[in-house]
Amino acid sequence: MAQNRTQQPKGPRGGRNFEKPKNARKTLVRLLSYVTKRKTLLALIVLLVVISALVNVYGTYLLTPIINKIAELLDNGSTDLAPIIRMLVGLAAIYAVGAAAQYIQARLMVSLAQGTLHNLRHDLFEHLQTLPIGFYDAHTHGELMSIFTNDVDTVREAVSQGLIQIISSSIMVVGIFLMMLYISPALTCLIVLMLVIMLAIIKTIGKQSAKYFRLQQAGIGAVNGYIEELIEGLKVVKVFGREAKATAEFGERNEKYRLAATNAQTFASVLMPIMGNLSYFNFAITAAVGAFIILSLKGQTPGAGLGLFTGGLAGALTIGSLASFLQYTRQFSNPITQVSQQFNSLLAALAGAERIFAVIDAEPETDDGYVTLVNVIENADGTLTETPERTGHWAWKHPHSADGSVTYTSLKGDVRFHDVTFSYNGKKTVLNNISLYAKPGQKIAFVGSTGAGKTTITNLINRFYDVQQGKITYDGINVKKIRKDDLRRSLAMVLQDTHLFTGTVEDNIRYGKLDATHEEVVRAAKLANADSFITRLPEGYNTVLTGDGGNLSQGQRQLLAIARAAVADPPVLILDEATSSIDTRTERLIEKGMDKLMEGKTVFVIAHRLSTVRNANAIMVLENGEIIEKGDHDDLLAAGGKYYKLYTGQFELS
Ligand SMILES: Nc1ncnc2c1ncn2[C@@H]1O[C@H](COP(=O)(O)OP(=O)(O)OP(=O)(O)O)[C@@H](O)[C@H]1O
Ligand SMILES: [Mg+2]
Incomplete structure (x- = not known):
């Protein structure tokens, strides 16, 4: 298992970003079908997201009249602050609406995301029970x-943050871009140019770092796999x-991981x-160009020459609109980087969701059996x-379709077994032509x-x-x-690995028959000779096992x-090495109980x-899947074959 993990490391988030889903669209649609189960809630959330994004965009634009007003006051030397205060109150009110929308949306989103995951986990677990x-x-x-843990967690992250971020960021990007065009197409061109340069840089660095992120992912897989294996062993x-x-072997892996992680994180x-620095630079250049435009336009009639290009539909560039623009x-680059980040985590989540759905889609254990077990009463004539x-x-109820x-x-x-041949x-x-009857x-x-095929x-x-x-x-x-x-x-089995x-000791025994009374549980425990040690436990039958x-x-x-059996x-009772770890004295003690347990039952x-x-009616000696x-x-014993050798110790088992 640990080996497996090392080959397919499932590292922390950083590394997971490079996992790509095989069929992103199909998985996304299916994942969304989980999210959209509560339609009204989702619609409300989206509405609130739109409101808070628009408030954000519009609020910034409101700086324009405020700053212009301040500039005007400064020009006039007036001290009448009333209009400015009015505008500020308006601004505060709008932002308050935005904040309220965001607050409610965040709370609703938690409920939506947790509900979605609850359903996903439920479907996953329910399906696991049906698998062969x-x-x-x-x-x-x-x-x-x-x-259940990593994949569901990445999905949670994408659902609770990613989706909303993508919607909100997209609105912001489009809204801001339109507002910038509205204020000044010229400055917008400048910004787009700078942005292209920035994205090119991100891409170059990203390419370099992808290699190291992959190494980091492999590194964490190796470290975790080793820890798991060593703790188990x-x-x-x-x-x-x-x-x-x-420790030395762990040290090697740990060091490799450190190197890869250092490079990736650097x-x-x-x-x-x-x-950050580039964006300050950006800011400074835009401010300078904007100031230059304002100064050079001073005194010109609005709309003349390059007016519409420099000033946009909002009118000539002013100190106020420049402030808004800046x-x-x-704000512009934030949503862009956010979307690209969210996009990566969305891809990781889709890869995770794909694995979840693969389990949910796995073929359940088919059961075309139609003979059922029912309660009957025996009539006087034996029917x-x-x-x-x-x-x-x-009795077995057997409907005949004919x-x-x-x-x-x-x-x-x-x-009975009739010429059974089987391979896993x-x-x-593994079993070759086995015939037997009990x-x-x-x-x-x-x-x-x-390995002879007994458990099989x-x-x-x-x-x-x-x-x-x-x-x-x-x-x-x-x-x-x-x-x-x-x-x-109709069968009880004591499996080779218990x-x-x-839960309590009593619950564990009752697992064999959920409606068993306490007396039945105690009787079963006595049959198995478990009663004496159970009563010596600190809480007896109520001792909690963990x-x-x-x-x-x-x-x-x-x-x-x-x-429990x-x-x-x-x-019918099947005991697979049921007493292998019990000492011979206790085994002899429980023999009586076991005999009682087996009374009237077919026992394997x-x-x-x-x-x-020794006291079995028939003993089958198996070798390589055949009854020899x-x-x-x-x-x-009389035959003097393999059993004889086993019994007299001439031949060691295994
Ligand atoms: N789930 C499985 N898938 C594939 N092969 C299996 C599986 N379980 C067992 N085998 C193979 O089938 C053969 C028989 O295994 P089985 O568990 O029946 O042995 P056994 O007689 O019960 O041995 P033991 O005494 O060790 O319990 C072995 O060679 C084993 O490798
Ligand atoms: Mg076995």
């Missing part, structure tokens, strides 16, 4: 976590005393001062009648070396994967016809997993420890 196990084989959980590092080596940070020049009541007597009839078969737990990826055959109430054991067999019974050749039947029905939910409800959720039950021993975790109490047991499987021996303990 195969999807999780192809995607590491680090990858999926990164989609911390115990191994300590066991072999490799702390110094780890470019980024010199850009701002260069631009203010515009300061079954479906009932909505909970009778505890379950003649429209429905048959009911009692749920017994008869599982279509390349390597009659209701029988205990079937699988033994064999690591159980994965097929509950249809985590579907077989490619041959078939598996459950009570005589092909499992492919059974609805997955119902099939899985997983406990954050981090996958990190505060318990491996064996205790397995006991809880067994209790016990509380579900279905007719996988165990490396052969003492666990089968029979009960005594048969197999």
